[in-house]
Amino acid sequence: MQAETVRGAMFDTDELVINMGPQHPSTHGVLRGVLRLDGEKVVDCDVVIGYLHRGIEKLSENRNWTQIILLTDRMDYVAAATSNVGYCETVEKLLQLEVPRRARYVRTILCELQRIASHCLWVGTHAMDIGAMTVFLYAFRERELILDLFEEFCGARLTYNSMRIGGLPQDIPPGWDKKVLEFCSIMDTKIDEYETLLTHNRIWLERTKGIGIISGEEATGLGLCGPALRGSGVARDVRKDEPYSAYDEMQFDVPVGTEGDTYDRYLVRMEEFRQSLRIIRQATEGIPEGPIVGKVPRLIKPAAGETYHAIESPKGELGYFIVSDGKSTNPYRFRVRPPSFCNLQGLRRLVRGHLVADVVALIGSIDIVLGEVDR
Amino acid sequence: MADDPKPPETPKPPAAPAAKPAAPAAKPPAAAGEAHVPKAAPATGPAEPPPPAGTEPPAYISSLRAAIPGGVTATSLYLGDWTIIVPATHLIAVARYLRDSRDARFDYLSDLTATDWPPRTEARFDVIYCLYSTRHRHRVRVKVRVSETDPLASVTGIWPAANWLEREIYDMFGVNFTGHPDRRRILMPEDWQGFPQRKDYPLEGPGELLMENPIDWLKLRQAKEEAEIE
Numbered sequence: 001m002q003a004e005t006v007r008g009a010m011f012d013t014d015e016l017v018i019n020m021g022p023q024h025p026s027t028h029g030v031l032r033g034v035l036r037l038d039g040e041k042v043v044d045c046d047v048v049i050g051y052l053h054r055g056i057e058k059l060s061e062n063r064n065w066t067q068i069i070l071l072t073d074r075m076d077y078v079a080a081a082t083s084n085v086g087y088c089e090t091v092e093k094l095l096q097l098e099v100p101r102r103a104r105y106v107r108t109i110l111c112e113l114q115r116i117a118s119h120c121l122w123v124g125t126h127a128m129d130i131g132a133m134t135v136f137l138y139a140f141r142e143r144e145l146i147l148d149l150f151e152e153f154c155g156a157r158l159t160y161n162s163m164r165i166g167g168l169p170q171d172i173p174p175g176w177d178k179k180v181l182e183f184c185s186i187m188d189t190k191i192d193e194y195e196t197l198l199t200h201n202r203i204w205l206e207r208t209k210g211i212g213i214i215s216g217e218e219a220t221g222l223g224l225c226g227p228a229l230r231g232s233g234v235a236r237d238v239r240k241d242e243p244y245s246a247y248d249e250m251q252f253d254v255p256v257g258t259e260g261d262t263y264d265r266y267l268v269r270m271e272e273f274r275q276s277l278r279i280i281r282q283a284t285e286g287i288p289e290g291p292i293v294g295k296v297p298r299l300i301k302p303a304a305g306e307t308y309h310a311i312e313s314p315k316g317e318l319g320y321f322i323v324s325d326g327k328s329t330n331p332y333r334f335r336v337r338p339p340s341f342c343n344l345q346g347l348r349r350l351v352r353g354h355l356v357a358d359v360v361a362l363i364g365s366i367d368i369v370l371g372e373v374d375r
Numbered sequence: 376m377a378d379d380p381k382p383p384e385t386p387k388p389p390a391a392p393a394a395k396p397a398a399p400a401a402k403p404p405a406a407a408g409e410a411h412v413p414k415a416a417p418a419t420g421p422a423e424p425p426p427p428a429g430t431e432p433p434a435y436i437s438s439l440r441a442a443i444p445g446g447v448t449a450t451s452l453y454l455g456d457w458t459i460i461v462p463a464t465h466l467i468a469v470a471r472y473l474r475d476s477r478d479a480r481f482d483y484l485s486d487l488t489a490t491d492w493p494p495r496t497e498a499r500f501d502v503i504y505c506l507y508s509t510r511h512r513h514r515v516r517v518k519v520r521v522s523e524t525d526p527l528a529s530v531t532g533i534w535p536a537a538n539w540l541e542r543e544i545y546d547m548f549g550v551n552f553t554g555h556p557d558r559r560r561i562l563m564p565e566d567w568q569g570f571p572q573r574k575d576y577p578l579e580g581p582g583e584l585l586m587e588n589p590i591d592w593l594k595l596r597q598a599k600e601e602a603e604i605e
Contacts (some may be wrong), residue, residue, distance in 0.1 A: 050528065050562040055578075057547075058571060062578055093454055220482050220509055223536025236483075241512050273414060304422035305453050308486065308505050319486050321505065323421060337486040337505070345539045374562060 018356075022051045024359045026129040032096055032345075033359065042359060045351045047344060052374040060334035065091055065165060065300040068334065073159035073335060076372040079118040081110045081150070081315040083336075083372075084163035084188055090309040090320040091165045092294075094302035101246070102169035102290040108246040109180065110153070110162065110284045111311075112276040117146040118367075119269050119276075123194055126266070126364035131209050142190050145183050152176060165300055167293030172297065177284045184264060184277050184284075191273045199261035199270070208262040212350040212362045215260060222349060223342040224314025225337025227268045228366055232260035238312035245311075250279050262365040270365075274297075301329055309335075315339040315367055336375060340368040406513035419494040421501060423460065423518075426452035433457060433513070435479035442476075443468050458516040459573055463527055466519055470533050473506060473517070481515065484530075487540035489548045491574045496521045504530070521550060529555040547572035 017114055020033040024090065027033070030051035036044045056075060060068045060225055072087045073080040085107050097109075124139030147157040154162040198204045213225075216233040229236055237254040239247045255271035257264030304326030310319035316339030323333035343366045350366075351359050418596055432450055436459060440447050446465040451458040461469045473481045486505040493499055498520035503574065507514050521527045529552040531537045541552045542561040549570035552558060559565060 050564070053562040055571065058576075096454070143504075221535050223484055223534065223540075236509050242514075242528075305424070306421055306490075307454050307456060310485065310512075317485065319505070321488055321503065322485060323490055326422065333488075333490045335486070335488045337488075341539065342536060345536065368419060 012041070013327075020359065022048075027363060028125060028221065028368055029373075031344075031363070031368070031370055031373075035351075035359065037356065040355050041355060042351045042354055045348050045359065047347050049341075049344065049370070052370045055375065056375045057334050061330055061332070064329045065302075065331065068331070069163060069165075070159075073161055074337075075338065075375055076122050076313060076315065076318070076340070076369045076373060077158055078369050079114045079314045080160050081114040081162050082311065084160065085111055085245065086309070086311040086313065086318045088165050089311060090307060090321045090322050091300070091302065093307055094305065094311050094322060094324055095165070095297075095300070097166055097294055097296065099167055099294050100291045101288045103292050103294070105164065105283050105287045106168055106172055106292070108250065108270055109280055109287075110150075110280045111245065112283070113146050113149060113180070115276045115314045116273060116280075117134040117143050119273055122145070122269060122314075123198075123266075123365070127198060127204075127365075129360045129364045130204070131237060132204065135194060138190065138193060138197075142187060145186065149176070149183060152179070164293060164296075166296035167291070169293075171292045173297065177287060177322050180280060180284050184281055187273075187277055191270065191277075194272045195270060198266070198325065205263065207357075207361055208259065208266060208365070210259075211262040211354060211358050212365060213259060213261045214346065214350060218349070219260065219346070222346045223338045224316070224346050225245050225342055226263050226314070226367075227272065228316065228343050228346065230255065231257035231265035231268045231347065233258055236317075238310050238317050244309075245285060247279075250282050252279050262361055265365050273355070296305065299329065301326070306333070310337070313339055315369065315372070316343060334375075336372075338372040338375065340366075340370075340372040344368050344373055418491050421490065422453075423449065423451040423458060424453050424459075426450060427510075433515075435473070435476060435515075438476065438478065439469065439472055442472055446472075454477055456514065456516060458518055460518045463519050463521050463525065466517075467528050467530065467533070469517065470504070470530050473515070478511070479515075480508045480510045483507040483509055484534035484536040484540070484560070485514070487530075487537055487544065489550060489572075491545045491548060491572065492540055493574050495520075496522075498525075500548055502544065502550060504528060524551075526551040526553040528553055531555060546570070550571070 016037045018033055018035045018037055020027065022030040022032045032048040034046040034048065035042050054230055056071050060071055069084055069087060072083040076083050120139040120143040125137035127135035150160060151157050153176060154160050155215050214232050219229050219232040220234055233256055235256045235268030236253060252275045255268045302324040304324055306323040308319055308321045310317045318339055321335040322331050325332040347362060347366060350362050430452060436450060443465060446461060446469045447459055448462055449460045473479045484504065491499060492501065496602050500521050502519045502521055504517040508516065519527065527550055529537065529541055538557065538564045539561060541555055543556060544550050546553060546562055547570060548558040560567060563571065585603045
């Protein structure tokens with residue numbers, strides 16, 4: 001391409017191919033983007049993944065059903081309890097096992113705490129990538145409170161292994177539910193803090209409004225899920241459409257955006273914070289008494305068959321497709337439908353025409369965890 | 376990578392390691408019997424129980440059967456989920472019908488995955504499309520049986536979400552998708568040989584280069600270098 005300047009001289013302009021390499025502070029993990037730029041505008045972006053591929057699906061074919069729970073932790077390591085719950089629920093569906101009500105309530109509380117923890121990490125890193133570094137420190141301070149609650153429950157801060165097929169490995173410690181309620185009251189004020197810093201901040205608005213607009217139809221076709229889809233106006237939430245755990249007994253709203261840009265996805269997640277607190281309060285105040293684990297057979301061997309079960313993880317629809325051959329103690333096929341993988345597919349479509357700095361904002365807006373993308 | 380908590384004693388058909396947390400002292404007779412019998416032959420195919428007699432299939436399945444003759448080989452109902460088994464030749468027509476017809480409206484491709492059934496030599500792979508309708512909020516699974524050599528039409532024109540999902544199936548299983556805009560490996564490096572998720576691919580990876588002890592790697596590399604110098 002050639003451009004004429006005022007003086008009449010001709011300049012050769014070419015497209016520049018830049019590598020936003022797997023080692024990059026803003027790619028949220030080992031993500032590689034090969035950007036084709038026209039000046040500072042992105043013409044195309046080839047997203048290369050696979051740097052964190054550990055073969056979890058293949059490994060699971062050689063582990064028994066309970067051992068796989070450890071592997072599910074390590075996919076979405078930011079929200080490990082939701083991956084655990086998704087897997088356990090799929091196996092319970094295969095076994096046609098009834099989970100006691102108390103276990104379902106505690107699972108709901110843990111999932112929603114995990115949602116808040118994941119969104120805290122999201123808001124912190126997304127804001128930091130865009131330049132608002134204070135939010136990162138504030139968000140991680142609250143995330144620490146949640147990690148303390150988890151540590152008291154199951155002993156770990158990141159990879160919990162906190163679910164078992166049929167329920168939970170142990171009951172909640174005494175006084176834990178009071179601590180959860182205290183946390184809820186602290187968190188309410190902190191969400192207001194984050195909103196004060198970002199929501200009406202002129203720089204934030206300029207960096208996020210109008211960036212990465214995608215319509216609801218296109219987002220559905222592309223397979224986006226979670227807040228990325230809800231930001232475009234599609235009211236799809238597995239907790240409402242196909243309730244699992246104790247969500248059918250909870251009252252909550254699902255925030256939906258209008259424009260489908262980064263700002264709307266941000267607003268959707270900020271509102272999800274508040275709705276999660278609402279669910280946690282309801283669940284904690286109403287925990288029923290009872291056993292914490294159902295009647296699970298000594299040897300877990302579901303009958304031959306296959307099933308797909310999805311839950312709503314903080315990133316979107318997390319689905320498990322598990323095939324059992326009825327003969328061995330390992331699954332025949334273990335497939336995870338990772339929300340981050342399907343959302344990341346949309347990145348190529350979202351960045352077209354935007355600036356390089358917007359690529360960073362969009363990666364944060366989609367909210368990916370490479371452990372889940374690559375498995 | 377070298378310190379696997381589980382030593383890879385038997386790479387292939389799912390080994391049942393005896394040292395399991397759930398291995399109790401008093402085993403039920405079936406399990407005790409299995410511990411002595413050498414690993415049972417792998418299952419020959421997925422369990423696809425047909426719907427019990429008298430169950431009404433959802434309206435869209437009946438209208439699909441009417442609209443596309445030969446489009447539905449069989450249906451299955453298990454744990455409340457319907458599965459439609461479709462011949463590979465009719466896949467695109469069925470997919471388009473399911474996306475567009477008024478009582479189906481499956482506009483969301485939840486998942487696209489494959490399973491390998493090596494004993495079923497004429498069509499070893501099952502490619503499974505998990506569909507969801509945001510309008511009617513129902514789900515269905517579509518299953519296609521395909522062999523390693525037969526090509527399968529790509530549905531990226533119908534659901535763009537299939538792009539990366541089909542790339543992953545190609546990468547992991549080696550299923551040929553025709554009409555895919557970008558058919559290359561996604562999780563493994565581009566020049567990788569072999570399809571890792573197949574049942575005959577070892578868990579530890581390509582055999583001859585795998586060594587338990589790093590000292591052996593160094594010895595082998597040294598030997599190679601010396602050979603080259605000579």
